[in-house]
Amino acid sequence: MRDLIASQDILVSPGVYDGYSAKLVEKAGFKTACTTGAGLSNARLGVEDVGIMGLSDNVEACRMIARSVSIPVMADADTGYGTPATVYHTIQLFEAAGVAGVNIEDQVSPKRCGHMAGKDVVDPREMARKIEAACNARRDDDFVVLARTDAIAIEGLEGAIRRARLYEKAGADLIFADAIKGEDQIKALVDAVDIPVSVNMGFGIRNRPTTPLIPIKRLAELGVKRVTLPRMLPAAAIKAMETALEVLKASIPTGEIVDRPDLLASIDDIWDLMGAADFAALEARYNTFDGLDLDNHPHDATLRPRVLDAT
Structure with missing residues (x-):
């Protein structure tokens, strides 16, 4: 993940929320994904x-998503689930789940979607301690800690930039100001810090009142x-499911046979996405007893499990 962030190209991370969406992002050729809280x-x-x-719900969902793909996945850890001291354990749980890093935001708990009214932020010093605890908790220095600030809506751009600089000093690897408005604000944030800036484009291919479409x-x-x-991807899935349900519902009173391959993936598409061929290869290799003699078992290295070198 750090190599991708350090590369010359901008890193595009579609949001994923299940095995289907994660595998589709990888299949489409994107180099990384992020979970959407x-x-x-x-x-x-x-x-x-x-x-x-x-x-627990969040970590377990992220574990299943991370194990389903080979590209690095960043997770949304909300506010870190408690005090700076408990953030220490939160980070270790997410790291053990196999994600490449996490976002932690400076909202008060319980948090809310960053584009909803009524959110508030904690003392920036508390958030700085959370970032410090997160960086110290990781077992692998390559684990990425992204600091998110929701301060623009409460303290304006100047307040968000002050916080960003403090979070950078606390050890954050990336900074992200949610609900940032327009190119001028984005450029001001980029110029204000010495760590990479991440920007949320929300729906990506549809305008949204609280997110500029750039x-x-x-x-x-x-x-x-x-x-x-x-x-x-969640919005695309909702729209597609609504359309399919409408087509089905309209066909019920007519008795019409509806065949709409333009609306639905085929069963072969689904099997291919889920790796059915790979599992068939595993079955062909392991679900047979050929070569195993109960009376005269050979000491053949090809039959022994792999032993990893401890070094």
């Missing part, structure tokens, strides 16, 4: 992103190193 809360619990999803190429020209699109 809102998407996980909506999809797993059926509730709004207002702090109801807890640490081409990714232009973001790169402004000096942005990473762009996330957390709402794009």
Whole structure:
């Protein structure tokens, strides 16, 4: 993940919330993905992103997503689930889950989606301690700690920049100001800090009142190193499911046979995405007893499990 952030190209991270979305991002050729806290809360619990999803639910969802793909996945750790001291343990749980790094935000707890009214932020010194604890807790220095500030809506751009500089000093690897408005504010943040800046483009390919719709190429020209699109895939899935359900419902009273391959993936598409061929190869290798003689078992190295070199 650090190599990707340090590369010359801007890093594009679509937001994922389940195995389907994560595998599709990898299949499409994107080099990394990020979990969307809102998407996980909506999809797993059926509730709004207002702090109801807890640490265990989040970590377990991220574990399943990270293990399903080979590209690095950054996780949304909300406010870190407590005090700076408890953030220390939060980081270790996410790191053990296999993600490449986390976002931690400076909202008060319980948090809410950064584009909703009524949010507030903690004392910046408390957030700085959370970042410090997060950096000290990681077992691998390559684990990325991103500091998110929601201060623009409460303290304006100047307040967000003051916080960004403090969070950088505390050890953050990336900075992200949520609900940032327009190119001028983005450029001001990029110029104000010496660590890479990440920008949230929300829906990515649809305008949203609280997120400017700026081409990714232009973001790169402004000096942005990473762009996330957390709402794009959940919104696309919702729209597609609504359309399919409407077509089905309309066909029921008519008795019409509906065959709409333009609306649905085929079963072969699904099997391919889930790696059915790879599992078939495992079955062909292991679900046979050929070559295993109970009476005269050969000491053949090819039959022994791999032993990793301890060094």
